[in-house]
Amino acid sequence: MQVSVETTSELGRKLIVEIPEQRVQELITPRLNEIAREIRMDGFRPGKVPLQIIKRQFGLKVREDILSELFQSSLEQALEQNGIRPVTRMDVQSLSVDDGMRYEASFEILPQFVLMPFESMDVTRYLPEVSDQDVDEAVERLRQTQETWIREERPARPGDRVIVNFEGRVGEESVTEGRVENYPVVLGGAEKIPGFDEHLTGQSGNSHVEFDVRFPEDYPKANMADKVISFRVDVIRVESRHVPEANAEWIKSVGAEDGELESLRKLFRKELEREMKAITDDKTKTSVMDAVCAANPITLPEGLVVEELDSTLEALRKKAEQDNTAFDETRLRTVYRPLMARRVQLALILGQAVDIYDIQLRDEQVEAKLAEVVSAYSNAEEVAHWYKTNEEAYQSVERMAHEEEVVRYILGKARVREVIMTPRDTAPTAAVA
Numbered sequence: 001m002q003v004s005v006e007t008t009s010e011l012g013r014k015l016i017v018e019i020p021e022q023r024v025q026e027l028i029t030p031r032l033n034e035i036a037r038e039i040r041m042d043g044f045r046p047g048k049v050p051l052q053i054i055k056r057q058f059g060l061k062v063r064e065d066i067l068s069e070l071f072q073s074s075l076e077q078a079l080e081q082n083g084i085r086p087v088t089r090m091d092v093q094s095l096s097v098d099d100g101m102r103y104e105a106s107f108e109i110l111p112q113f114v115l116m117p118f119e120s121m122d123v124t125r126y127l128p129e130v131s132d133q134d135v136d137e138a139v140e141r142l143r144q145t146q147e148t149w150i151r152e153e154r155p156a157r158p159g160d161r162v163i164v165n166f167e168g169r170v171g172e173e174s175v176t177e178g179r180v181e182n183y184p185v186v187l188g189g190a191e192k193i194p195g196f197d198e199h200l201t202g203q204s205g206n207s208h209v210e211f212d213v214r215f216p217e218d219y220p221k222a223n224m225a226d227k228v229i230s231f232r233v234d235v236i237r238v239e240s241r242h243v244p245e246a247n248a249e250w251i252k253s254v255g256a257e258d259g260e261l262e263s264l265r266k267l268f269r270k271e272l273e274r275e276m277k278a279i280t281d282d283k284t285k286t287s288v289m290d291a292v293c294a295a296n297p298i299t300l301p302e303g304l305v306v307e308e309l310d311s312t313l314e315a316l317r318k319k320a321e322q323d324n325t326a327f328d329e330t331r332l333r334t335v336y337r338p339l340m341a342r343r344v345q346l347a348l349i350l351g352q353a354v355d356i357y358d359i360q361l362r363d364e365q366v367e368a369k370l371a372e373v374v375s376a377y378s379n380a381e382e383v384a385h386w387y388k389t390n391e392e393a394y395q396s397v398e399r400m401a402h403e404e405e406v407v408r409y410i411l412g413k414a415r416v417r418e419v420i421m422t423p424r425d426t427a428p429t430a431a432v433a
Contacts, residue, residue: 111300154238157201370384
């Protein structure tokens with residue numbers, strides 16, 4: 001067998017394998033003899049069927065089997081002899097089998113790189129902090145979101161909500177596509193129609209008012225921008241905003257069964273601490289991964305990036321079909337390609353780190369991660385059982401736990417700056433319900 005290796009790119013390789021016909025015949029002849037010994041054929045005693053007849057009847061099939069076996073064995077042998085480990089699917093071409101066998105297999109290999117020492121990296125560890133004020137503000141946010149509106153028999157004043165029917169016109173042309181019914185306007189709020197609420201202050205239910213408003217030049221609707229709009233408005237009713245008191249009844253309704261404010265505060269603190277830990281852990285992980293990628297720029301096997309991209313897009317395509325939404329593959333390929341490239345880069349770097357530093361994962365770490373994942377569910381035990389009986393889902397927990405163990409290892413080696421984060425440093429946190 002003759003083997004040669006060509007370099008087609010930095011990571012691209014082409015393996016050229018030639019096997020002479022003599023070697024093929026050396027394997028075919030014993031196989032035919034074996035058939036001759038075992039076959040039963042009318043007119044011949046067992047084991048006495050002439051080889052020419054065996055060749056005529058079974059020769060083509062035996063040759064096909066031998067060539068298939070030779071292809072697999074020679075490919076494995078050629079890779080092993082040359083110390084090559086393909087990381088992408090092989091593209092086999094020029095497969096000639098008429099006189100011996102010759103084929104070419106193109107593929108990519110892993111990049112060779114020296115992992116930069118973690119001690120040279122600067123990373124940020126984000127630490128969560130939840131204060132009594134954060135808890136009180138979260139409770140108050142929930143209370144404010146449970147507002148009710150009560151009809152009032154008085155003129156509207158700032159803070160009230162006015163329910164109106166209206167139409168806006170420029171001359172005889174309606175710019176509101178006819179009459180708008182039951183439109184709510186909070187006086188002094190973030191009204192979409194500029195100046196609209198000013199003319200409703202002081203109006204009562206079952207009243208009518210007409211006024212003109214000049215719209216700004218940059219108003220998003222072209223037919224209304226920089227126009228003076230004449231409004232005719234019927235005020236249906238005036239409503240005042242009422243927020244529930246933080247009494248025992250309300251406290252019970254939002255989760256604290258004993259009706260005690262301190263019990264509700266404990267529930268909120270637990271939820272805020274869980275959310276903040278998730279946020280800070282994620283930001284810390286991102287900081288570590290950013291540092292790892294920046295310290296280890298490597299050429300990536302294009303095939304691995306494409307495989308990740310294709311797999312992700314297929315999942316997105318299926319979800320779009322389920323949700324009956326549009327699927328723009330060209331746009332999504334552009335958006336997701338750098339993300340998939342980063343994923344491949346991290347996998348190669350962290351894989352080498354795990355091997356070099358022998359970063360092991362203990363069973364109790366996986367169990368702890370699973371407990372953390374299911375802690376957000378009211379039926380945590382049922383969810384945990386589902387993970388344990390679903391191999392793919394449980395493997396996802398193992399991957400998360402392993403990544404976190406690698407991050408912890410790197411944090412123990414790198415130069416670390418610590419930053420405290422509170423709920424006020426993040427987007428508004430969902431309240432406990």
